[in-house]
Amino acid sequence: MPVVDYVAAEFAGQVDVIAVAWASSYEKTASAARGFLTSGATRWLLDDSVFADFEVTSQPVGVFTIGGVEVRRWFGALPEQEIRQLFADAVA
């Protein structure tokens, strides 16, 4: 996850990165995650219902959207180079 934060900082202002966490388990997840996401480029959303809205049943999951359309979804970790390429292609 810190890798995402690195890339988010590189593309700050070009790509919005929103980290979604369970509000009900903030102490277990988000508070700990804040220690990894320190660039300030990633914004946080604490809302349990959003998981269901995006049909996310397991974590961690990344959902990348362009123009309100989901273009890629992945589960688990993604190599830094692949994330950077995904961002670069989206803003090109």
Added chain:
Amino acid sequence: MRNRSRVGVAVLAAVVALAACGGGSDEQVSSEPAAPDTTAAVTRSTAEAPGTTVSEDPAADPTTTAAAPETTVATEPAAAPETTAVTEAAAAPETTAVTEPAAVPEGPLVPALTLELDDGTTFVTTEATKPVLYLFWAEW
């Protein structure tokens, strides 16, 4: 006999004199103008003949008309490629320009949500102007 011959000579001399003076020349003058008149008439008729030829120009008009279509035909093809070239040139960039923004990737639409972010800002999923990565954090 001498009288007759004198009279004959006198008549002959008179005829010769008349022929040498006015009588013959009058005839010549009258005949000369007549000749030019005739020539003029012929010339006129000849001129009218070309005139007729000119009036046959209507007959030549077909030729001109035939040339006109040729010019028209030459103009139409000349205009056609230009129009085609302009249309293609204009269509290519427009289509490209329109296609690129319209080339929104295919996929499921994000749910229409108004998210209250932790920093106090509001984010509407359907109004995002930039690419967005939603990172669903694990519990552990």
